[in-house]
Amino acid sequence: MSVTHGAQSTASRAADSKPLEALARAGFIGYGLVHLLLAWLALQIAFGNANQEGDQSGAMQTLAKQPLGKTLLVAVAIGLAAMALWQALEAAFGHRQERGRSRTLERLASVGRTVMYSYFAYTAYKVFSDANSSSADSQQQWSEQMMSSTGGRWLVGLAGVGLAALGIGMVVYGIKKKFLKHLHTGRMSAKTRQLSQRLGMAGYTAKGSVYGVAGLLVVVAAVTYDPNKARGLDAALRTLRDQPYGQVILVLMALGLAAFAAYCIIQSRYRKV
Secondary structure (H helix, E strand, O other): OOHHHHHHHHHHHHHOOHHHHHHHHHHHHHHHHHHHHHHHHHHHHHOOOOOOOOOHHHHHHHHHOOOOHHHHHHHHHHHHHHHHHHHHHHHHHOOOOOOHHHHHHHHHHHHHHHHHHHHHHHHHHHHHHOOOOOHHHHHHHHHHHHOOOHHHHHHHHHHHHHHHHHHHHHHHHHHOOHHHHHEOHHHOOHHHHHHHHHHHHHHHHHHHHHHHHHHHHHHHHHHHOOHHHOOHHHHHHHHHHOOOOHHHHHHHHHHHHHHHHHHHHHHHHHEOO
16 A cells, blocks of 8 residues: 555545544534624624624634633634644545546635635634734734835735635625535425525625625735735725715625525535535
């Protein structure tokens, strides 16, 4: 048996691990909870009552301040870490039902999910360790340091383009209902299948729109040398609020994020893990 084949066999056994599957499914519930809190913060920003930043750290800080919040935060972090491990295994050895270019794209998507879930898990850890940590401040400081040189400004601009492209990709992913192929739709009732389709479309469209705006703001920050604009989701939500009919737009975004949270709960049961 070759070393490569042995590694693949070990990874396959890890990917098929029931405990890992259970943790990954629990992670979807935590992921949904974070997005539900993001929806709540978006509403607070819409009506000018926000005490926390409208990003992942703000959502997790809100959770940490609730009764048993720190315990829930640890559970969320463990679930998200399990999701990151699962997607890392998928990126390395998974998606075997796909062929050729399709499999390559799915494995690259798993790489992106690994990074995203790892970032969320790390954010949960940081908030648990220091309730005053801020993703928006960190992003602004990083952008300011990078933009001290011409090359750094180009890198910040490219990062913004990448984030905007991710947002557009999420919108397309939602509108085309590509998320359905990752669900055990055959196990669903007709009503559950229809509900998951509607929630997924609304959720990915809203989430992608917010990420797209955040990416554009990072590009603008690089072009105009204004690090204040490079504050991630928080800046995106506040920029949307300040547009004509911004309050209405932000309420719709909040409803979309809440829909994504509900879709995550459906994924916790029906996602192909």
